[in-house]
Amino acid sequence: MLARFLLLAAPLAALALPSRPATLKRTHERRSVLPHQWEEHADAHPDMRVPLRIALAQSNLDTAYDELMRVSDPESPDFASHWTAKQVAEFFAPSKNTLDTVVNWLAEEGIDRSRVKQTQSLGWIEVSNLTVTEAEALLDTKYKVYKHASGKPTLGCGSYSVPEHISKHIDFITPTVHFDTRVNSPRQEQRRKRDVEPGVAKNIGQPWSGSTPKQGASLSAASIITELEQCGSQITPICLQALYKLPIDYIQFATSKNSYGIVEYTPQSYLPTDLDMFFEQFLPQATGKRPTMDSIDGGNIQTEYEGFDYNGESDLDLQYSMALVYPLNPVLYQAGDMVEGASFNNFLDAIDGAYCTYDGGDDPTQDGVYPDYATGGYQGPETCGGYAATNVISTSYAYNEADLTPFYETRQCNEYLKLGLQGVTVLYSSGDYGVAGNDGQCLNADGTYSANGIRFNPSFPGTCPYITSVGATQIIPNGTIFDAEEASQSVIYSGGGFSNVFATPSYQTSAIKSYYANYPPPYTAAQYNNSEAVRGLPDISANGAFYVVAVDGEFELVFGTSCSSPTFGSVITLVNDARLALGKKPVGFLNPTLYANPWMMNDITTGGNQGCGTPGFESVPGWDPVTGLGTPNYELLVAKYLTLP
The missing domain is CATH 3.40.50.200 (Peptidase S8/S53 domain)
Known part of the structure; x- marks a missing residue:
């Protein structure tokens, strides 16, 4: 898994940190109700590790719909002028400015650049070895342990905040309101994050999912x-x-x-x-x-x-x-x-x-x-x-x-x-x-x-x-x-x-x-x-x-x-x-x-x-x-x- 990430230490060392006074943070995401069959279980231990992942905002999403219409609208002269997969990937890749801005913010918050990694596709960055205490300070939030009806625990929060100038450069951060990570104590950190409770999405093929066809009478x-x-x-x-x-x-x-x-x-x-x-x-x-x-x-x-x-x-x-x-x-x-x-x-x-x-x-x-x-x-x-x-x-x-x-x-x-x-x-x-x-x-x-x-x-x-x-x-x-x-x-x-x-x-x-x-x-x-x-x-x-x-x-x-x-x-x-x-x-x-x-x-x-x-x-x-x-x-x-x- 680690092979998929590129360490940013060398290229990021040259980035100059902007001089900016302390800024107020604004709520980036909030969940008003818990997901179905989840309930709050306990406060997260300060030393629990939070494998923080930051989804970088893609480029050109504001114009993507117009581009889709350009090749799909029957009145468009470019109807059916479809793109290649390579053209799509290049069009939506996060900009260098987005990457630099988010990494600089992390550095300003005291996170050493050696802990910051980016995927080869440039779509998101990961902060390693982050404790609950550090994550709560970074995101102005309070982490809890939530449990599914099956008993499986998950780390999450009800809302989190980031500075306003950062908000436009990120789509979302996990684990937060998405409940997408098992709780890992320091001793468990090296264990593979594998045994998580199956959610609604990956149960789609099960007979009880409710989305399969309905049976009627048998025929000869x-x-x-x-x-x-x-x-x-x-x-x-x-x-x-x-x-x-x-x-x-x-x-x-x-x-x-x-x-x-x-x-x-x-x-x-x-x-x-x-x-x-x-x-x-x-x-x-x-x-x-x-x-x-x-x-x-x-x-x-x-x-x-x-x-x-x-x-x-x-x-x-x-x-x-x-x-x-x-x-x-x-x-x-x-x-x-x-x-x-x-x-x-x-x-x-x-x-x-x-x-x-x-x-x-x-x-x-x-x-x-x-x-x-x-x-x-x-x-x-x-x-x-x-x-x-x-x-x-x-x-x-x-x-x-x-x-x-x-x-x-x-x-x-x-x-x-x-x-x-x-x-x-x-x-x-x-x-x-x-x-x-x-x-x-x-x-x-x-x-x-x-x-x-x-x-x-x-x-x-x-x-x-x-x-x-x-x-x-x-x-x-x-x-x-x-x-x-x-x-x-x-x-x-x-x-x-x-x-x-x-x-x-x-x-x-x-x-x-x-x-x-x-x-x-x-x-x-x-x-x-x-x-x-x-x-x-x-x-x-x-x-x-x-x-x-x-x-x-x-x-x-x-x-x-x-x-x-x-x-x-x-x-x-x-x-x-x-x-x-x-x-x-x-x-x-x-x-x-x-x-x-x-x-x-x-x-x-x-x-x-x-x-x-x-x-x-x-x-x-x-x-x-x-x-x-x-x-x-x-x-x-x-x-x-x-x-x-």
């Missing part, structure tokens, strides 16, 4: 529909092709240039026999095909556990994505070992090596930490880079926005912006519990969870303005593919609402303004952020009910936005094929083009997304926080995108 092969008129009771690949005007037996011309990625989190995994069972029924020529697997942090197709809770998600995602984009073979990003699992950050590490360390690196209480020396754990090196990002990436998992700190979410959200600059389309399912969070969790006014909470609980990364959030629809009861769909209200409810963290992006401003002007929801600030100035979700939708999926040797009906995201991703993958065949670039970040051309979507105007003791929001003409702009029309999408540069 003989009872599976064969006529499009029956798609209201069962969804099969041909139903989706008809619903969204996808070409049947389409001859793709650019499979060698095109790519589509599906992200899965251990212990979720597909069964090869299930793929074959599905393809024998619906696409015989694909029988025997397997996705191209990129193993992240020991990810593998585990067979230790089987059942819908372990195979349903991956079977669903791969069966439909592979069928809809055949003969293109999707990439399966399988993340995490069986012991520790993985988070979205672990996946992002694998496709961007710089992300492993920038802005303080991963959070040990939320993200997988590798090598994993526990029995049965993946003991290889952490996967940092090495895998290419596919043109389209679909993820059928989500957190609650309230589960994570705004800084954790902002750091990750900025990474999606960087992927968008490189021409990657990132899709996330919006959730299956309407305005409530995973498993129907709602919030109290202070942000804590409660069975009786009335405050809506939006999903993340769906609230990040740099991804495309996908909600769920269904064919109306007793309807056919020729009838308009409605918001999904069978078994699951399309996740949607408004962020408590992210402001409204410019591409969504007009849609949000129109929504509030014409269809103001009947709720107050007690239920949700009704400021009319925050990001709304989802952006679009696709069918998410009654999917026929082969799981553990049986056909099952499956429900969820887990169905919707890979389906929409398949549509965009086929649009990319058409563009690539003409020598154009992939479409990249979708939202600016979708919001500027809502006529490309099938508007959904009926159905709601109940939750938190309310009917939720309602689908209305135009964008709404239930189904977004609507469902895809491939013919209109490809026609529009082929006119763009």
Whole structure:
């Protein structure tokens, strides 16, 4: 681990310390309530070691959104002029002035420069061998030991302060309000910081996470529909092709240039026999095909556990994505070992090596930490880079926005912006519990969870303005593919609402303004952020009910936005094929083009997304926080995108 750092003693010795009178410190971060299942345990011992990490402010974040729009806005002459990974890294690297200013501040506070180290990527600096007493003086704070419900201790504080001239040069400091470090006594300092309590983020693949699809009735092969008129009771690949005007037996011309990625989190995994069972029924020529697997942090197709809770998600995602984009073979990003699992950050590490360390690196209480020396754990090196990002990436998992700190979410959200600059389309399912969070969790006014909470609980990364959030629809009861769909209200409810963290992006401003002007929801600030100035979700939708999926040797009906995201991703993958065949670039970040051309979507105007003791929001003409702009029309999408540069 230490090999990743560069000692700054020599280059920093030449820095001149500015002559400045003592300055007052201002609060940089504050946590108003403790994270879920954490409580204050005791004061921190003065001699405990604090492995202080300072996330340096990146350069050009103030102009990054404009640059993303420049390559994503359909009216821009630079549409699809995507950047290379090297261009992105250089653009966002912290400036020399930022580095010098922070290091000078540490020296002024009496911290010897021999204790200051910087990562090779320049994203953050570490202060070694710092005691609690020193850290409290530096940050004008009081450290406490906090305990999780499991009993695992963590060092943290309720708030911390830095001088005003320093604040603009740092993103955040840990361990502070993020609870990301185990307590280490002086004797324990040399021990590896490894055994930390798994957080919400890296439990995303567990059956109890609440973000996986929902199981319906079992079917016999003989009872599976064969006529499009029956798609209201069962969804099969041909139903989706008809619903969204996808070409049947389409001859793709650019499979060698095109790519589509599906992200899965251990212990979720597909069964090869299930793929074959599905393809024998619906696409015989694909029988025997397997996705191209990129193993992240020991990810593998585990067979230790089987059942819908372990195979349903991956079977669903791969069966439909592979069928809809055949003969293109999707990439399966399988993340995490069986012991520790993985988070979205672990996946992002694998496709961007710089992300492993920038802005303080991963959070040990939320993200997988590798090598994993526990029995049965993946003991290889952490996967940092090495895998290419596919043109389209679909993820059928989500957190609650309230589960994570705004800084954790902002750091990750900025990474999606960087992927968008490189021409990657990132899709996330919006959730299956309407305005409530995973498993129907709602919030109290202070942000804590409660069975009786009335405050809506939006999903993340769906609230990040740099991804495309996908909600769920269904064919109306007793309807056919020729009838308009409605918001999904069978078994699951399309996740949607408004962020408590992210402001409204410019591409969504007009849609949000129109929504509030014409269809103001009947709720107050007690239920949700009704400021009319925050990001709304989802952006679009696709069918998410009654999917026929082969799981553990049986056909099952499956429900969820887990169905919707890979389906929409398949549509965009086929649009990319058409563009690539003409020598154009992939479409990249979708939202600016979708919001500027809502006529490309099938508007959904009926159905709601109940939750938190309310009917939720309602689908209305135009964008709404239930189904977004609507469902895809491939013919209109490809026609529009082929006119763009």
